[in-house]
Amino acid sequence: MLRYTVRRLLLAIPTLLAVLTIIFVIVRVAPGDPATAALGDYASEEAVRALRQRMGLDRPLWQQYLSFLADLLRGDLGKSLITGQPVVDQIRHVLPYTVELTLAAIVVGLVIGIPIGIVTAIRRNTLVDYAGRVVSLAGLSVPAFYLGILLIYLFAVRLRLFPALGAAEFSKPGAHLHALVLPALSLGLIEAAYVTRMTRSVVLGVLHEDYVRTARAKGLPERIVLFGHALRSAMIPLVSLIGLFAISLIGGSVLTEEVFARPGLGKLMIGAMKQKDYTMLQSIMVVYAIVIVVINLLTDLLYGVVDPRVRYE
Amino acid sequence: MDANRPLDEAKRTGITRRMTRRAVLRRMASIGLAASAFAPLLAACRQQEATPAPGGVTPQPATPTPGAATPTAAQTPAGATPTPAAERAVLNYGVGAADITTLDPHFAAATQDRNIVDMVFNALIRYKPGDSTQFEPDLAVEIPDPEETADGKQVWTFKLRQGVMWHAGPQNDAYELTADDVVYSLQKSANKDRSAYAADYSGMTFEKVDNYTVKITLERPLSPTLFLPKVANYNGGFIVSRRAVEAMGDEAIKTHPIGTGPFKFKSYASKDRVELEANDGYFRSAPKLAGVQVRFMSDATSRELALKSGEMDVVSGISDSAWVQKINQEPKLQADVFGVGEVAFLNLNTAREPLNDVRVRQAILYAIDRDAHLAVFGGPPVAQNVFSVVPAAFMRGGLTEEEARQAGVAYGRDLDRSRQLLAEAGLGGGFTLKMVTSEMDAYRKNYEVLQEELREIGITVELDVVDHPTMHRLIREDVNPIVIYVAFRPNADVYLTQFFHSDSIVVTGPKPNTNFSHYDQIDDLIEQARVETDPKRQEELWKQANIKILQDAVGFPLHFINQVYGRSKAVDYGHELKASLALYPGFTEQTTVQK
Known part of the structure; x- marks a missing residue:
């Protein structure tokens, strides 16, 4: 497994390099530049030119690209073009918020989605099944940021049960968890819709397997057939799909963080885009790319953990 | 059942191991799971929100005038012990921006930067809080009168307040402000490598007379209207701490400002928040707030939702009167609409056929219905009429409606006249104009209304919507025969110079700026007014320039758009709110929140 892991990590390097190059080009091809964005349209061309020079944007593109790669190799994510602050500090500050939100949303998704999926599978083609499928279809159709706005309106503005702003300091755990509820729900409920449909489908398939029929034939109570035999097998593909959920949630968290004015990688990235902060944007993308590569790797490794039949060669 | 097919396949994948994880991902993508991974890209496609437009509830048309108040050193830090910070409220302010750009006041241009800088720093004089039509002393004890020297120079001598203390910073203790700081700061403002506003200070020298006296000498005399803004709390006029800047460096003060204002910098979290805390040693008095977040x-x-939930006390709003009405329907909330207003105006390119014919340009102006342009922003109070590019509501030199009518340049929709002018120009059959517009409402809506108006006189406008930075780049490359621009500038000289002086002609001018009309007929009026020290005569010259612009149909004002904010009624700004150059309501030592 170690050799496999190392090989996968090495294979990730060209992927990352390609991603970095694309990111580097895209952020610069986009119209506008950081100096104009910083000084506004009031500033004279001379002032804008002077700022571009100070930002190092007057250098040839290839020079900027090489110094970007050289800095990365040294583990230096650079400084924000706009504020001059080290990017790594800012990412370090917000990363826990994004990780926490993602994990919380996974928990919400699984805790709600799996039971509903099982029930709708067992009660296939009943009213419960139809209701569950309609709700999950609705969940698939609602963007997380829109659900977030609805939740804020209902629970923060009308009922005043939770704050509209989705974050508090880690030093205040009570307030922190309280503030996490709505963002986690807005992401997690949509994830629950996916999990529901996935669970229902998997459980339905397992219930028709020979070993389930055998268990029933030998007279086991339905409860034991279900929990002792069917569901244990059904959970294997679900567990392995958590990684995929995590990746989709990291993407989904971008707008959720924006709606809840919550610190996070996504909010950092949107801000960097608006300010044309090239170095910040590049570095966030690097972090996203690394996180996704790592999650993919962990997901592959998880197969072996949940299913001993899998071998890594 | 079809919808379940990919799920069934995914299930089999998990159990039989015949498919790879990649295949599972592919299947999942087919049911949309992977779609949310593209959310960052979708986010990038979201329109960048317009910066809250400056605007005003039509303050009186007056140029800032020296205020009557003349604080003295005796007014410096009140002896009374301030209420402990724990017993005072923190004001929560939600600003419509992603982050600060810089808190170095000599570069600050974005609304959120101007807001914070306004709370942290002072200047020699200041615009009266909530009323940018009046000046009053700030760090100076009074607003001086200028003196003329024998060699034709002009000297302004400022006496400083005593006992004004700088905020303590990471590398400086609190210390008293002196003339050294003022001279250092103004020299920084005049240095193009250390200030975005250096051009405003060319031809000026700064000199310390004694610890509490500063002398500013101008090579060419200026009227108070043009000079005083340079030493006021706007752009380069803010005074920075010599010791702090020298110790920290220009780069560090971008995110850790050290000033003398009512609030001092406490912390900054990128893309999240800036925290300011009360400066209890503030020279006017200790703030009634514990701080501003x-x-x-x-x-x-x-x-809006955070305001309604009570978590925000003040938020920047949406420039639409419908939003104002919506907020005002909430029992605990209040929408504030105030100046300064950004003027939306047409620039007609005189170098481009067929607009090089004045009859064609006038025909276009006679097709415009000001009310239609107002209506797309919900009309007053957010959007209001204006009758010259220089807005008379906010500064000297603009034309009121009556003045424009008297001069015969108010125009007004008259389609018959418009068609007649086109026919006289030999263009009765109409023609086509191609233009680009920004996706921002303030631009796009106005272009779309213009498109409809011109269609009625046979002019087809082909409109291409691009993102905001691209529009700014393209119009500076002279692609538009008609440019609609939305801008506030601090005085008539800046408006006229940047948009109508031949030096500023885009692409071909010696100092290309934003003269999109390629106009060169009022250079002399602009230059005469700039050096005119008699305010009345100066104002008259600016009005003449505005009339000429309209007679020649090169610039046409549509409306101005006010600042719009929402606040809890528990907030009392501590001042009346008419117009603010800092583009927010203004939080001072007098501001309170009842919590």
């Missing part, structure tokens, strides 16, 4: 909230809906 500025939260960066780009999403207008989130700001």
